[in-house]
Amino acid sequence: MKPINVGLIGIGTVGGGTWTVLKRNAEEITRRAGRPIRITAVADKNVELARQVTGGEARVTDDAFALVNDPEIDIIVELIGGYGVAKELVMQAIAAGKHVVTANKALLAVHGTEIFTAAQEKGVMVAFEAAVAGGIPIIKALREGLTANRIEWAAGIINGTTNFILSEMRDKGLSFADVLAEAQRLGYAEADPTFDIEGVDAAHKATLIASIAYGIPVQFDKAHVEGITKLEASDIKYAEQLGYRIKLLGIAKRREQGIELRVHPTLIPAKRLIANVEGAMNAVVVKGDAVGTTLYYGKGAGAEPTASAVIADLVDVTRLATADPEHRVPHLAFQPNAMSKLPILPMSEIETGNYLRLRVEDKAGVLADVTRILADHGISIDAMLQREPEEGEGETDIIILTHVCSESAALAAIAKVEALAAVKGQVKRIRLEELQ
Numbered sequence: 073m074k075p076i077n078v079g080l081i082g083i084g085t086v087g088g089g090t091w092t093v094l095k096r097n098a099e100e101i102t103r104r105a106g107r108p109i110r111i112t113a114v115a116d117k118n119v120e121l122a123r124q125v126t127g128g129e130a131r132v133t134d135d136a137f138a139l140v141n142d143p144e145i146d147i148i149v150e151l152i153g154g155y156g157v158a159k160e161l162v163m164q165a166i167a168a169g170k171h172v173v174t175a176n177k178a179l180l181a182v183h184g185t186e187i188f189t190a191a192q193e194k195g196v197m198v199a200f201e202a203a204v205a206g207g208i209p210i211i212k213a214l215r216e217g218l219t220a221n222r223i224e225w226a227a228g229i230i231n232g233t234t235n236f237i238l239s240e241m242r243d244k245g246l247s248f249a250d251v252l253a254e255a256q257r258l259g260y261a262e263a264d265p266t267f268d269i270e271g272v273d274a275a276h277k278a279t280l281i282a283s284i285a286y287g288i289p290v291q292f293d294k295a296h297v298e299g300i301t302k303l304e305a306s307d308i309k310y311a312e313q314l315g316y317r318i319k320l321l322g323i324a325k326r327r328e329q330g331i332e333l334r335v336h337p338t339l340i341p342a343k344r345l346i347a348n349v350e351g352a353m354n355a356v357v358v359k360g361d362a363v364g365t366t367l368y369y370g371k372g373a374g375a376e377p378t379a380s381a382v383i384a385d386l387v388d389v390t391r392l393a394t395a396d397p398e399h400r401v402p403h404l405a406f407q408p409n410a411m412s413k414l415p416i417l418p419m420s421e422i423e424t425g426n427y428l429r430l431r432v433e434d435k436a437g438v439l440a441d442v443t444r445i446l447a448d449h450g451i452s453i454d455a456m457l458q459r460e461p462e463e464g465e466g467e468t469d470i471i472i473l474t475h476v477c478s479e480s481a482a483l484a485a486i487a488k489v490e491a492l493a494a495v496k497g498q499v500k501r502i503r504l505e506e507l508q
């Protein structure tokens with residue numbers, strides 16, 4: 073049978089891994105796809121690197137648009153990232169009637185609705201398994217494996233850089249700044265790690281998870297995004313003493329009035345499997361009404377793990393390329409004319425438990441004042457820890473875990489607590505999820 077010809081745009085880490093795995097496992101992949109899949113052309117600014125990786129077995133150019141406009145190419149694989157030229161390439165490929173495989177979570181989280189609409193109208197596929205959690209097939213699980221379920225919530229460690237940093241802070245008791253420097257030295261963090269440590273990368277991925285789980289348009293601009301830059305080693309230590317671990321979670325949760333979409337540091341009970349995901353590994357927990365709780369774990373980045381997802385998409389597209397577009401699996405799991413209008417809820421309507429750390433004067437009556445303020449706002453206490461002050465030290469830490477309450481109640485109570493004369497500085501607050 074005639075091979076599927078692929079144009080690969082970007083032959084860096086993931087592109088190189090895609091070339092290597094596709095060549096190494098060509099026989100297995102052909103048996104699964106029903107026809108050979110071959111990369112016939114590669115576009116990269118670094119032409120010499122592209123020639124070195126491909127060894128003369130593919131046409132090499134520095135003009136990505138030449139691949140998009142080549143009538144001999146059936147599928148475009150976009151691995152350059154970003155919102156700019158990548159969007160132009162993807163949209164032009166769709167206009168040219170080509171299927172697209174991409175690992176570009178930022179592009180899809182921001183422009184996904186426009187891209188998927190264009191692909192639907194043109195009758196082509198845009199596959200993006202590699203855009204979320206690297207080699208973990210979470211997109212396929214949500215879109216196909218769990219299709220019988222009403223998804224109640226999904227929560228994921230979907231950024232390896234931040235998980236590595238939090239794991240090291242817990243294991244070694246080091247500060248955020250020290251561990252970040254080590255992560256950069258080891259190659260886990262970029263020279264400019266902003267997208268990772270500020271939660272933006274995880275929010276891109278959580279946005280896609282929410283859209284597939286609930287059949288809502290892609291709405292990255294409505295996600296709540298917090299990073300890990302303000303976490304302190306003492307909070308990780310106190311959380312551990314109370315039986316919790318702190319992870320940066322991307323959370324999508326169905327509520328009657330809308331969808332929660334948020335990324336922030338979160339306390340999770342240490343006995344949960346996801347709380348024990350360490351280093352640069354990723355994991356996503358999904359709760360469906362029929363199946364219950366399911367866990368997906370693996371490498372969220374790297375050349376070959378991500379290439380695994382890229383090639384899985386290539387096989388899917390190859391199998392379905394000749395199928396009636398109306399009978400393919402929809403991009404966002406639900407039929408385009410049946411998308412939900414459930415809104416993304418504002419953070420003021422979110423409900424979570426809370427970890428509160430207060431620096432207070434070591435004197436009688438302080439705790440009573442704090443608990444009274446919490447009670448006045450309808451917030452009940454689940455657990456408490458008070459550090460014994462050092463000899464001669466006039467201040468101490470009080471750590472309080474609250475039961476679930478609204479975001480607005482928590483913020484109002486914290487403002488009142490901070491106004492107490494005996495409370496020094498700001499209250500440190502981290503949200504808490506039981507993930508039951």
